[in-house]
Amino acid sequence: MRWMTPEDEAWLDQLQHAAFDYFPRATNLRNGLVADNSRVNSPVSIAVVGFALSAYPIAVERGWIQRDAAVQCSLSALRFFRDSDQSGGPAATGFKGFYYHFLQFDTGARVWQSELSMVDTALLIGGMLTASQYFDAESSDERELRALVDFLYRRVDWRWAQDGADTIRQGWKPECGFLHYGWEGYSEAILLYALALGSPTHPVPRDCYEKWTLTYQWENLYDIDSLYAGPLFIHHFSHAWIDFRGIRDEFMRQKHSDYFKNSERAVCIQREYARRNPREFAGYDENCWGLSACDGPSDERPEVPNERRRLYGYAARSVPYGPDDGTLSAPCVLASLPFAPEVIMQSLRNMLVRYPEVLTEGRLASGFNPTLAGADGCAWVSAGHYGLDQGIVLMMIENHRSGRIWQWMRENPYIRAGLRGAGFRGGWLQQSSSGGAG
Amino acid sequence: MSPRDEPPSNVPADAYERERVANTRPADWRNPQPGGPYQLAIVGAGPAGVVAAEMAASVGARVALIERYAIGGVNLNAGSVPSKTLIRTSRIYADMRDAQNFGANVPDDVEVDFAEAMERVTRVRARLSRDDSAQRLAAAGVDVYFGEARFVTSNSLAVDGHTLGFRKALIATGARPHIPNIPGLAAAGYLTNDNVFELTALPRRLLVIGGGPLGCEQAQAFCRLGAQTTIVQNKPLFLGQEERDAAQILSEAFARDGIEVRLNTTVLAVRTTPDAKLVDLISDDYRNTVGVDAILTGAGRTPNVEGLNLAAVGIDCDASGRVRVDDFLRTGNANIYAAGDVCLESSFVDTATASARIAVQNALLRRSDRWSDVVIPSCTYTDPEIARVGLSVREANRLGIPVKTFTIPMHEIDRAITDSETAGFVKVHVRGRSDRILGATIVARHAGDMINEITLAMVAGIGLRKLSRVLHAYPTQAEAIRQAADAYNRMRLTPRVRSRLLRRIES
Numbered sequence: 001m002r003w004m005t006p007e008d009e010a011w012l013d014q015l016q017h018a019a020f021d022y023f024p025r026a027t028n029l030r031n032g033l034v035a036d037n038s039r040v041n042s043p044v045s046i047a048v049v050g051f052a053l054s055a056y057p058i059a060v061e062r063g064w065i066q067r068d069a070a071v072q073c074s075l076s077a078l079r080f081f082r083d084s085d086q087s088g089g090p091a092a093t094g095f096k097g098f099y100y101h102f103l104q105f106d107t108g109a110r111v112w113q114s115e116l117s118m119v120d121t122a123l124l125i126g127g128m129l130t131a132s133q134y135f136d137a138e139s140s141d142e143r144e145l146r147a148l149v150d151f152l153y154r155r156v157d158w159r160w161a162q163d164g165a166d167t168i169r170q171g172w173k174p175e176c177g178f179l180h181y182g183w184e185g186y187s188e189a190i191l192l193y194a195l196a197l198g199s200p201t202h203p204v205p206r207d208c209y210e211k212w213t214l215t216y217q218w219e220n221l222y223d224i225d226s227l228y229a230g231p232l233f234i235h236h237f238s239h240a241w242i243d244f245r246g247i248r249d250e251f252m253r254q255k256h257s258d259y260f261k262n263s264e265r266a267v268c269i270q271r272e273y274a275r276r277n278p279r280e281f282a283g284y285d286e287n288c289w290g291l292s293a294c295d296g297p298s299d300e301r302p303e304v305p306n307e308r309r310r311l312y313g314y315a316a317r318s319v320p321y322g323p324d325d326g327t328l329s330a331p332c333v334l335a336s337l338p339f340a341p342e343v344i345m346q347s348l349r350n351m352l353v354r355y356p357e358v359l360t361e362g363r364l365a366s367g368f369n370p371t372l373a374g375a376d377g378c379a380w381v382s383a384g385h386y387g388l389d390q391g392i393v394l395m396m397i398e399n400h401r402s403g404r405i406w407q408w409m410r411e412n413p414y415i416r417a418g419l420r421g422a423g424f425r426g427g428w429l430q431q432s433s434s435g436g437a438g
Numbered sequence: 439m440s441p442r443d444e445p446p447s448n449v450p451a452d453a454y455e456r457e458r459v460a461n462t463r464p465a466d467w468r469n470p471q472p473g474g475p476y477q478l479a480i481v482g483a484g485p486a487g488v489v490a491a492e493m494a495a496s497v498g499a500r501v502a503l504i505e506r507y508a509i510g511g512v513n514l515n516a517g518s519v520p521s522k523t524l525i526r527t528s529r530i531y532a533d534m535r536d537a538q539n540f541g542a543n544v545p546d547d548v549e550v551d552f553a554e555a556m557e558r559v560t561r562v563r564a565r566l567s568r569d570d571s572a573q574r575l576a577a578a579g580v581d582v583y584f585g586e587a588r589f590v591t592s593n594s595l596a597v598d599g600h601t602l603g604f605r606k607a608l609i610a611t612g613a614r615p616h617i618p619n620i621p622g623l624a625a626a627g628y629l630t631n632d633n634v635f636e637l638t639a640l641p642r643r644l645l646v647i648g649g650g651p652l653g654c655e656q657a658q659a660f661c662r663l664g665a666q667t668t669i670v671q672n673k674p675l676f677l678g679q680e681e682r683d684a685a686q687i688l689s690e691a692f693a694r695d696g697i698e699v700r701l702n703t704t705v706l707a708v709r710t711t712p713d714a715k716l717v718d719l720i721s722d723d724y725r726n727t728v729g730v731d732a733i734l735t736g737a738g739r740t741p742n743v744e745g746l747n748l749a750a751v752g753i754d755c756d757a758s759g760r761v762r763v764d765d766f767l768r769t770g771n772a773n774i775y776a777a778g779d780v781c782l783e784s785s786f787v788d789t790a791t792a793s794a795r796i797a798v799q800n801a802l803l804r805r806s807d808r809w810s811d812v813v814i815p816s817c818t819y820t821d822p823e824i825a826r827v828g829l830s831v832r833e834a835n836r837l838g839i840p841v842k843t844f845t846i847p848m849h850e851i852d853r854a855i856t857d858s859e860t861a862g863f864v865k866v867h868v869r870g871r872s873d874r875i876l877g878a879t880i881v882a883r884h885a886g887d888m889i890n891e892i893t894l895a896m897v898a899g900i901g902l903r904k905l906s907r908v909l910h911a912y913p914t915q916a917e918a919i920r921q922a923a924d925a926y927n928r929m930r931l932t933p934r935v936r937s938r939l940l941r942r943i944e945s
Contacts, residue, residue, distance in 0.1 A: 113723060175723030180674050180702060184682050184832075214835040217681075219843040219865070220925055230683075254840060278849030278860055308696040320847045321683050321863065322690050 008345060013062075015334065016397040018362030020059050022390035023052045024073075031108055032077025037366075038384035043111045044103040047120040049077055051391025053127030054240070054405060057134035058398045071141050074131045078148040084108055086155075088116070090174050097156030097202075098172070099124065115171035115179055118161050122192035125153055126241045129415065133408040153414065158196035158204050166211040168196060168204060184215040186229045188237035190259070190422075198418025209422040213251045221320065222272040226265040227255070230318025232292040232332040233392070235263040239338070240395040242415065243406030246427025253425075264339040271343070273319040281326035283370030283379070287350040289328065291317040294367035294389070295382035296327030326371035327380075330364040331389035337400040355379045363390060452557070454564035461564075461571035462508035463584065470581045475603030476502045478802060479595060481587045481746065482611035483509045485787045486778030486794035488570050490608050493798045495579040502604070504583040504597050506611075509570050518787055520635035523562045525655060525819055527555040528662035532695070532821065539858050550664040552640040559635055589751045592773050606773055606801040609753075609761055610794060611743065613779035615736025618647065622708035623733070626715045630736035631656075641665055641732035645717055647705055648737030649676040651818040654688065656734055658820050661697045668698040668728055670705055670719060677818060681831065684824045684881050687861055691821060708733065741780045765808045767797040775801045789814055815893045817886035822862045825889035828877025828896055831867055840870035844902065844922040848882050851921070853913035859883040864918040866892065866902055873901035873926055880918075888916050902926045 026035040026048075034052045036045035056070035081099070088095030091109045100110040101117040132149035135142040163169050163178045168189070171179035193212065196204045219228045229235060238244075244259035252258050274289030298313030311325045318324070330351055337344045352359055357378045358368045365382045366389050372380040399406055409415050410428050419429060459465070478494045480487045483505035494501040537544040568574075572582045585598030594603050615630035617623070629637070631652060642665065646657040649671025661667035669692070675685040692699055703721040710716070714729035741759045748754070748761070753769040756762050761781040763769055769776050775797040778790035792812055799805045815827040834841035849860040862881035869876050878892040895905060906923035910916050 115722075173723050176720075179722055215832060216835070217831050217843055218841070219845050220929060221845045221847070223925060223928055225842075225929070230686075276849060278847070309693045318686070320849070321686050323686075 004341070004345075012337075012397055012401065014362060015364075016394055016401075017062070017064060019364075019390040019394040019397070020055055020062075020064055021361075022363060022385055022387060023055050024065075026387060027052065027073065028105055029073075029076065030106075031080040032073055032075070033080065033103060033105065033108055034077075034387055035105060036102065036388075037386045042105070044105055044108070045120070045387060046099045046101060046103065046117065047123040048387030048391060050120075050124035050127030051240075051387060051395065053077060053124075054130040055391060055394050057130060057408070058394060058404065060134075061402075061404060067135075068141075071135055071139075071145060074135070075141060075145055075148070078128065078131075078145060078152065080108055081152055082148055088174050092174075094121075095172070095174075096160050097121075097152070098161065101171075113173070113175070115173050118168055118170055118172075119187075119189055119192050121156065122189075122195050123237065125156065125195055126191055126409075128152060129412050130241065130405060130408060133412055153195070154199070154201040156195075156199065157202040158199050159202045161196070162204050162208060167208060168192060168212075186216050186227045186234065188234045190238040191241055193422055194238075194242065194415055194418030196418070197421030198414035198416070200414075203421070206421050206423075210250070213249070216251055218255055221269055224265050224268050224272070225255070225257070226269065227251070227257075227259075227262050229266070230291075230321065231316040232266060232270055232290060232329070232336065233316070235266040235339075236332065236335045236392055236396060239263060240392055240399070241405060241409050242419070243399075243403070243410055243428065247419065247424045247429050248426055249423045260339065263336065267336050267340045267343065270319055271347075278320070279322075279324055279326070281324070281371045282373065283326075283328070283354065287347045288354065289347065290330060290333040291319050291324060292329040292332035293317070294327065294329035294332070295365075295386065296325060296367045297369055297372055297380050325369070327367045327369040329367050329389070330358050331366065331386075331393050334364065335392045335396040337396050341400060355381075357381050360385075364393065452560065454557075454560045458560070458564040458567040459508070461567040461573070462510050464572055467572060467582075467584055469583045469585065469598055469600070472502070472581070472600050472602045474500075475593065475605055476500050476581070477605050478502070478798065479602055479604035479607045480504065481595070481607065481609050482506075482742070482778070482780070483570075483575075483582070484610060484612045484778060484790065485510075486610035486612070486790040487608070488575070489791040490610060490777065490794040490798045491575060491580045492578060493795060494802060497802065499802055500581075501579070502581045502583060502602055503575060504585065504587040504595075504602075506584075506586055509572055509575070509582075510567060517631060519563055519566055520559045521631070521652075521655060521659075522819055523559045524555060524635065524663075525659045525821075527558060528659040529821055531664075532662045536858075550640065552663060553638065555663065556635070556638065586745055588745060589747045589753075589774075592751050592771055604773075606775065608794070608797055608801065609743075609746065609748075609769070609774065609776040609780055610778045610790075611741070611746065611780045612790075613739035613741045613785060616738035616740040617736050618705070618738075620647075620705050620708060622710065623705075623735070626708040626710045626733065628733045628735050630734070632736075634734055637732075641730070643714070643728075643730040643732075644668070645670065645715075645728060645730040645733045647733065647735040649673065649701070650679075650737045651677065651816075653734075653737045654818060654820050657697055658692065658695060660734075661695050665732075666698075667696075668700060668730065670700045670703050670717075672702070672704045674702050676701075677824065679830075680818070680824055680826065681865075681879055683863065683865075684879060687822065687863075687881050688820055688824065691861065739779060739785050743780065763809075765810050766800045766806060767793055767809055768800065784814060784816060786814075786816055788816075813893055813896045815889045817889065819886065822859070822881050822883050823885035825880045825885035826878070827889050827893045828875065829867065830877060830879070834867060834869075834876055839876065841867050841876060842870065843867050844925045846918045846921045846925065848915070848918060851913075851915055851918045853915045853917065854882070856913060857883070857915075859915070864888070864922050866919070866922045868902055868926070873903040875900075875902055882915055882918070884915060888919065891916060891919055903930075 033044040034048045035042040059065045060067045060070045084093035086094050093108050098116045098121040100114050101120050102111050102114040104111050128149040132146045135145050161168050169178045170181045193209045217228045248258050270289045271286040274284040275286040277284040293316040295314045297311045299311040363385050366386045367382045369380040477499040479502045480490050481504050491503040534544045534548045583597050588596045644665040644667045646653050646669045657667050657669040703719050706718040718727050752771045761776040763776050763781045767775050777793040777797040779785040796807045817825040844866045846864045848854040848862040854860045864880050866878045867876045880888050902923045910920045
């Protein structure tokens with residue numbers, strides 16, 4: 001970016017490096033699994049493993065770790081998933097090629113009776129495909145890595161996850177079968193659909209994606225036209241892997257827009273909301289914003305039925321209809337960097353000048369709430385760090401700085417086939433890739 | 439139950455209740471002696487039946503109105519009227535508890551007088567019953583019969599030992615609460631919309647089964663009146679017919695009220711102990727039990743068709759038990775029409791009366807008005823209210839109609855800010871890039887009143903663009919609609935249009 005000063009570059013580098021450092025610290029070297037967050041006894045989140053697998057190639061490129069160490073970390077995780085219990089039992093690791101959302105750190109067995117998560121499995125597979133694109137050497141380790149990724153991707157039975165319905169189900173549990181979260185409208189699931197449509201082994205039919213997009217809402221809010229989704233992370237997650245610049249599905253063709261522009265508009269809407277600050281929370285303005293899924297203060301009292309709640313703990317906060325309890329997510333602001341670099345740098349600087357307590361060990365805390373400032377005047381800050389936050393920050397800074405992940409994934413035949421299956425056309429999808437179709 | 443009895447009532451027989459009964463079901467009523475065939479015989483004297491009778495009588499038709507229980511039907515006696523009356527009281531208590539937000543001071547220990555609230559319900563019911571009294575209908579020229587009706591032929595029905603001949607008939611028997619088949623529920627006892635307003639004491643702990651409009655309204659009202667309330671919904675969201683954002687705002691309102699919300703949860707069984715009704719719940723794989731003092735259920739409706747002998751006169755019902763009608767509201771028997779809850783998917787008073795008008799016009803005046811042409815608004819009277827008209831985005835997408843939504847959050851509206859009523863929005867859906875209004879959803883404290891403007895625009899064919907030229911009194915919450923229209927106009931101001939305008943200014 002022309003206007004970026006060397007200081008800006010150095011600052012971004014620092015933030016990105018610190019975000020990366022979350023992963024080596026949170027990784028179980030024996031099985032390659034990565035903790036959901038930095039708190040004691042945190043389980044593994046499979047999505048965070050997906051971010052870790054995407055992080056290693058970046059770190060190699062940036063010179064933060066050796067290529068071989070990165071390959072070994074990745075191989076540990078991939079071998080673990082290959083050998084994991086896929087019986088779908090209550091203490092297994094996965095079923096039908098999908099994995100339970102949260103796993104035990106040492107054994108990789110399911111914890112918290114968590115659900116077999118389709119979207120989190122997609123984020124994990126996204127990470128695996130990133131690794132397989134990057135580690136392209138002919139060494140035996142890197143060949144094994146690529147073969148493992150191919151095996152694990154081909155094993156996922158996306159068709160089963162449709163359960164005969166119009167769209168892909170979001171979860172399944174051995175105790176009760178498929179779950180019904182009732183997600184509707186635009187979400188972070190484009191990556192999930194691209195992977196499900198691109199599968200050479202168990203693809204979903206093409207109309208599955210179309211039926212999902214039938215739940216979209218094209219809205220004019222604060223004089224901005226956009227495909228609506230309230231929490232900001234929705235406008236990031238698929239974008240971490242997929243370069244949506246210049247490619248459009250049928251919906252976006254009709255609207256003369258694309259998903260990249262849409263995320264840019266989501267930033268504008270967030271800032272407009274914060275400027276208006278309808279609930280009059282402390283700190284909100286057009287340079288201090290960011291409502292998304294994050295950790296926040298909680299007034300939950302499990303022993304009290306029918307409590308009157310105003311603070312939501314870990315929740316997907318959303319504009320303009322809430323939930324909004326005064327908690328903001330700095331990582332989601334930084335993750336918007338590719339869409340509006342100037343605005344993001346300005347906002348983040350402003351937020352960190354006003355609330356330096358949000359940055360600990362050089363990393364952004366998941367959430368902070370200036371309305372609940374303590375006696376010292378500091379905002380309430382979520383303890384420790386979350387892998388999802390660090391992962392998305394790391395990847396989106398990289399995409400902004402070099403576009404590397406986008407470039408790698410543009411070459412991936414499964415992603416290309418999946419996006420085409422979903423009706424995406426134009427831009428880089430029209431150009432031939434170096435690899436053949438999977 | 440003998441045909442002349444009302445369902446059992448616990449309402450104290452005070453002066454108001456005596457007035458209501460005297461109006462809607464006079465004890466000394468004598469059924470008329472039928473003469474020649476009626477031009478229109480109407481079965482059921484709820485909102486649809488009464489409107490049909492008044493309309494037919496006003497054009498001079500000989501009309502019979504046959505009612506099993508009481509004039510007014512579910513609406514007056516057990517539905518919208520008592521429910522909205524009680525909701526108003528519950529809002530007062532909620533406002534009192536929230537008084538500090540308005541810069542007002544109210545003692546902390548606001549005590550709910552439930553008996554007083556219910557007496558007001560009885561009073562309001564009595565007052566509204568005057569409009570639909572049997573005597574008034576009779577004076578208007580309607581022959582009012584009390585008793586069970588049964589079709590005998592395509593031109594006659596039997597009532598209370600008499601045979602009534604007719605040229606045309608209208609079935610408007612309405613619907614009753616549908617009780618889910620839950621083991622132990624019947625033994626434990628339950629409340630429904632039909633008898634919940636006869637409560638004389640507030641249950642300390644209440645479980646509401648069903649997160650549709652009725653369930654949501656009543657859960658919030660009873661919670662605000664002081665009942666520790668749990669609402670159980672077997673789907674992932676409340677109000678399945680509404681859009682997600684509306685359900686989100688309602689969820690937050692419920693959290694503020696302190697309603698315990700159990701989504702994706704099914705009631706497995708009810709067990710009765712001396713202290714409580716124990717309700718076993720399951721959500722995915724999580725099982726638990728809540729103890730309550732009362733259970734409110736029956737949000738779904740079952741059409742009242744039993745005993746009418748419909749099959750004998752060639753009238754059939756659909757899978758839900760509703761009388762099957764064509765777009766002209768004619769049943770399988772060309773002489774017999776239907777209106778209201780007994781044949782319609784939506785069970786609202788306005789749809790019941792609108793369908794009654796169409797049915798009477800088609801039956802008596804040989805018109806061919808279509809039900810599908812009617813623009814139907816609806817409202818869920820939670821706080822905030824959730825009102826809707828026309829197509830939703832989901833429906834438009836399914837029909838392949840390009841749709842764009844203009845959204846104005848209520849926090850943009852001065853009057854909503856002055857009144858601390860900023861939760862909600864106006865969403866107006868237009869076709870493609872045009873200003874043709876396809877539908878709207880409004881979530882606001884008085885959304886039910888606001889939606890009428892959109893309905894008017896849709897019926898009159900007024901586009902969103904023109905609505906921006908309609909002055910709205912300032913400050914009012916309905917200004918949100920004008921602001922949506924303004925947003926539409928601003929969108930039309932493309933760079934090309936702007937430069938054309940600039941050229942005109944500079945020339």
